[in-house]
Amino acid sequence: RKNHLYLLDDLTGDERNHFLLRGLLFSMGFHGESSLPDSFFNSENIASTKLSELDRGAIELMYGGRLSSGLTADDAKKSLGIESDD
Numbered sequence: 001r002k003n004h005l006y007l008l009d010d011l012t013g014d015e016r017n018h019f020l021l022r023g024l025l026f027s028m029g030f031h032g033e034s035s036l037p038d039s040f041f042n043s044e045n046i047a048s049t050k051l052s053e054l055d056r057g058a059i060e061l062m063y064g065g066r067l068s069s070g071l072t073a074d075d076a077k078k079s080l081g082i083e084s085d086d
């Protein structure tokens with residue numbers, strides 16, 4: 001399967017860089033948006049090229065190696081240092 005990213009040729013500077021980064025993150029599984037004002041994923045920040053602390057945390061959570069497919073909810077909580085309800 002091939003992924004493609006198409007950009008309008010009139011995008012320049014930070015706006016172009018934003019959409020390049022957005023496309024890369026989308027291909028990594030980050031499809032949502034955020035209502036937080038400083039988040040890269042806020043739909044109003046179309047020229048932002050900086051990730052907020054929370055954005056970085058989400059990427060770390062997804063790709064930091066502490067979680068893997070097939071974990072039970074309790075195993076995931078344990079991996080993240082979250083106490084179980086039991």
